[in-house]
Amino acid sequence: MEGIYKTLPQHTCTWLQGRVTLYKYQGFWNAQNFPKKAILAQSYEAQPRDVLLCSCPKTGTTWLKALAFAIVTRKKLDEVGNSPLLTTLPHDCVPFLENHLEKIKENHSNFPILGTHLPYSSLPKSVIDSNCKIVYIYRNIKDVIVSYYHYIRELMKLSVEEAPFEEAFDEFCQGISSFGPYWEHILEYWKASQERPEVFLFMKYEDLKKDPTGNVKRLAEFLGHPFSIEEEKAGMVENIIQLCSFDTLSNLEVNKSGKYQADEHFALEHRLFFRKATDGDWENYFTEEMKDKIDKLIDEKMSATGLIL
Ligand code: A3P
DSSP states (O other), X not given: OTTGGGGSOEEEOGGGTTOOEEEXXXXXXXXXXXXXXXXXXXXXXXXXXXXXXEEOTTSSHHHHHHHHHHHHHGGGSSSGGGOGGGTSOHHHHSOBTTTOHHHXXXXXXXXXXXXXXXXXXXXXXHHHHTTOEEEEEEOOHHHHHHHHHHHHHHHXXXXXXXXXXXXXXXXXXXXXXXXXXXXXXXXXXHHHHHHOGGGEEEEEHHHHHHOHHHHHHHHHHHTTOOOOHHHHHTTXXXXXHHHTSHHHHXXXXXXXXXXXXXXXXXXXXXXXXXXXOOTTGGGGTOOHHHHHHHHHHHHHHHTTTTOOO
C-alpha cells in the first residue's frame, strides 16, 4: 500500500518551486498520502441517516459545514451564543471522512453529518447503497482558482512574488489541482444527481451569498431539520446566518490562531480557511486571455449541465 503512489502519474508543481508533487489516483489529482486515506475512507459503513457535505476545496466547504452544524444542533443549544462554532473550527465540528474516520465512527450516533472532498466515484459503496443524502457545494471556477492559489501558496510559505499566478492558472486549467480536475469533480456529482435527484441538494456559493435566507431554509429542509414558523418569527434563520458569516467566523480567536490537524503528520493554520470571501476577486488576477481561456474550457466541459461556473 505504502508504495502505490510510485505507480501513479505524477506532476511536480513548478509554481510552488517544486515543493508539491501531485499524483493522479482514481482519475483525480492529490497528495502522495491520498490513496491510503481514500482506501480507509472507503471502508466506512454509512447508515441511511448519514448526510454527506461534498465539495472540491475552496468552494465554500467551511461555510457549508458551519451552516449544517448550526442548523442541526440548534435545538440542543439554549441560544446561538452557546454554539461550539464559537470555539471550534467548522472542520472539527463536521470532520472529513478522509481525514478523521475514527472520530466520525465514535460520534456517529450523535451527529450523522460528515464532510468529504472525495470524488463521487471514490465514495464508500455504502454511501450509495444506503441512499445517503448528499449536499454538493460548488463555486465560480475563476474565484476557486484564486482562492486555491493563495491557500496552497500560503501553506507552502511562499510569497506572491515566489509563486507565479500564471503558472498556477495553467496547471489548474490542465486539471491539475488538489481533487482536480475541478469540472470533473462537479460533473461526477451532477451526473449522479440526474439519476437519483431525491438524494441530492446542489448549492452554489454565490447563490448562498445572494440569498442566504432562502438557501439556509432549503438546506435545513433537506437535512430534515426545517425551521418552524415560531423559529422563523424568533429570527433563528438570521441568527444562524450571522453566526456562520465570514465576519463572525474569521474574527473568532480559534479561527485566527488555531491549527487544524489534517492527519498525524500534517497541521495547518485555521486562518487559511478564511481569506477574503468576496465574489469576483479573480478580476484582480486574470488577464483578458486567461478569462477567455477559462470561459471556453468551462463552456466545453459544462454546457450540457446547465450549471454556471
Ligand atoms: P477566498 O479564498 O475566496 O476568500 P473552503 O472552505 O472550501 O476551503 O473554501 C474557502 C473559501 O471560502 C475562501 O474563499 C474563504 O475565505 C471562504 N469562506 C470561508 N468561510 C466563509 C464563510 N463563513 N462565508 C463565506 N465564505 C467563506
